[in-house]
Amino acid sequence: MSAFRDAEHLFRFAGLFVVALLVFLLIRGYVVPRSFGQYGHYRGAAIGEIAARPIHFAGHQACETCHTDQAEAKRSGKHAHVNCEACHGALARHADDPVSVVPVKPSTAVLCMRCHAASAAKPKGFPQIAADHSGGVACETCHQPHNPAIGAGGAK
């Protein structure tokens, strides 16, 4: 004991250090989320939370399960690769509840020109329509949007 006679204050200090460490670990265990570090230096549960956000676009597979006639009309035409919601807008709510959520039919006057208005900036091979093309007649009078070739898909 005589060798440690003057070292007593060091033991007291070491005890204090151990207590401080325990308090630190306790607070850390309480504050750091459980999933932190699960995959890396971040909260692993955040991935699941982001994945659980609601969708707004149903996806064309969902549309085609009911609207088989429109899918069929589209399949053979120039718009075969244009997905339903590219024109009709986000309709996941309609897909979830087709009866009470009724989509609004989009106006072809706005819709067609968004893509087909003539511009020198567009790729040369893309079909482009000058403003005076129809002379004021609505697009769908001649071109049925699901299959735009004249005479196809039920248009006159």
Place this chain on the structure above:
Amino acid sequence: MNLSRRHILILLPAAAVAWKSLLAGTPQAAPNYTMSQHWWSMLIDIPKCIGCGNCVRACQAENDVPDGNFRTWVERYHVTDENMASPEVISPDGGKEGFPPAQEDAGKYFYVPKLCNHCADSPCTQVCPVGATFVTPDGVVLVDQTYCLGCAYCVQACPYGCRYIHPQKKVADKCTLCYHRITKGLTTACCEACPTGARQLADLKNPSDPIHEFLKTHSVQVLKPQMATGAKVYYNDLDGSVR
């Protein structure tokens, strides 16, 4: 209870397996989705883009992006003999309502849709002081908005300008590559709405994904390759003047 040495030797590995699964935590929100089996990227086919702005509108509708901020946007380049070094670039309201018609004159025009490049070695995640932004095991750069302080270091660090501070939430916000959709087997909102197929979601870990054939047979670039960010948004036929 009297356990023999034989029983303990059998039980020990079982206990280890149970403990390991306990540590792994709660399973994913999407039941049939395994993160380690995917490595997401996007392919952008510049010659197909017509600048209609469908992707920008779709992104805003799907992700409630505030007006004036963009998770994806479209730029129109006009390169002439005179301005090769600094071409004219316009993006009115991110291209959301399309572009003004261009007059027929010298030079070439093309559209460049932009979004988060979901870099494998992303500068933005490296600077986050609190671990609020990260690359997921399936290669998507996300923001944990409950953890973000809104310090905007990541906004400054992104060399592509893909991040912004959400004006209401006051935290960093960015493209999630529609993580809530791709984990359910859907494509992103921008790809769903693109009428020409200029944008395509691709899974580099899926051997039957058409991207592998495309990368082999086309002249494909990423943006700012000199920064070695490991960008995963691949541009087909990208002009050298694009910055």
